[in-house]
Amino acid sequence: MKMPTLACWGLALSLACLLPAFASATPLSDRLERPSRLTDTAQSGPLVDIQAMAGRLVMVGADGHILVRQVDGRVEQAKVPVDLLLTAVHFVDDQHGWAVGHDGVVLHSDDGGASWRKQLDGRTLNALLLKWAQDTVAQLEADPAADVQALDNARFALDDISAGAAAGPSRPLLDVWFRSASEGWVVGAYGTVLHTSDGGSTWDYVPGLDNPDRLHLNTVLGLSNGDLLIAGEGGKLYRQSAGQWQPPQTLTAASLYNLVQLRDGQVLAMGFGGALLRSQDAGQHWQGIPPSITSSLYGALQLADDSVLFTGQVGLLYSTDLQRLRMLQPRNKAIWLNAAGLPDGGLALVGNRGLRLLGRDEIKEYLQ
Structure with a gap:
């Protein structure tokens, strides 16, 4: 399958390359004005991002699909005002969340993901x-x-x-992170960084990054110490500390797709071709983790025992020491883009084949 208008970079556009060609042929204006279609097959369609909160899961993906898995296991499709690829979701609490996607769209929910309204478009x-x-x-x-x-x-x-x-209105937004129900950031293609201090009612362009080539920015993450990290194309990483942007760092020649902070404060950066790095000082210095694979890494989830599960192009990978990654392969051999924990100790995976739930016994089988 082919992405006819944009090169495939980052977590979101890697998935876009897997979508049917007819999806991108839809007129842009129609996608921004047409509500996402409610369908019984949304759960098995491509899903890009997932977040767990208050025992529930919120997932976003292709065709404007946003799914909410309730505590009792029911999966419900939310009403969404746009019909386009959604690339990331972030909730600051169990009610207030934002989702971003193609054509410069930002969506907001104040009812735990049950309904959404458009705050920004291309x-x-x-x-x-x-x-x-x-x-x-x-x-x-x-x-x-x-x-x-x-x-x-x-x-x-x-x-x-x-x-x-x-x-x-064709500029994709690729990630979103909010510090509170008022303040947040979105990042995207061509060096786009936007900031809001009023919950997304208004947005300001952030020009402070040293990015004259307007490289794509794939991921944004706020750290527990208050710093903000942004990473993307060409292995570039930008750090804002005490409100000031520090000189950019080039961590690797490979594009970085995701940033994750672990419970002990360490930060992981991962991306194209198995690129994997970690920082123990809030992103000031980085050490490369020797690659054990050459396939892209898209996300990471720290498990209850502090081991880390990675999602990627070849499925799932697992590490107990962040030195060696062991490949795990669920039986359907999907491309998994992200994961979230379930209250009962199971896992929820999202990727090109939709939602997959792994029970505790199944996880133990894979990790043996």
Whole structure:
């Protein structure tokens, strides 16, 4: 299968490459205005991200599908106002959550995922970015002491944003993280970083990252010490500490797809070709974990015994020491993109074949 308009990068677009070609042929405006179709097969369709909270699971994926698995095991499909690929979900508590996806869409729920409303889409996003770029170029051109390289970078950004806006509301958002019910960030293609301080009612473009090539940003994570990490294409990692962006780091030549903080404070970064790194000081310094595979890693979940389960292109991988990864392969050999724990000790997996539940006995069988 083929993705006709965008190269396949990151967690979300890796899945997009698996979707039928006809999905991307749908007119962009229709996808933003047409509600997601309620269907009995949503649970077996492609799902990209999952979060557990208060004994429930919320999952997002293709065709605007958002599923909620209740405490009693019932899986219900939420009403969603858009019909496009959703790439990430994040709840700050058991009621307030956000989901992002293609065409610059941001959705919000204040009832635990049962219903959603649109806060932002690609049309508004294009206008926001275009105004920022125009204002920046005008300001630098009017300043005789302006740095020549800064002006060149601003003009490049303006050209790039103008071309993107001409193509319509097609800018994908790839990840979302909220610190509270008020403050959060979303990141996405072409260096997009947005910040809100009012729960998503309004958004501001964040220009502070040193990313003149406008590399794609795949993942955002707030740490327990208050720092913010963003990572993406080309192994770039950006860290905001005490409100200030630090010089970017290049952790690896491979694109990074996800960031996860473990219970002891360690942070893992993972991505293309089995790239796996860890930091023990909130992202200031990183050590590479010797690769044991050459297939992409998409997510990580710390289990009750502090071992770590990785989801990836080859299925599931497992490590007890973060030095060696052992490949596990559930019987249907799916591409698993993320995982969440269940209250009874089981696991929920999401990927190109939808939702898969593993009971405790089945998990023990795999981990033996």
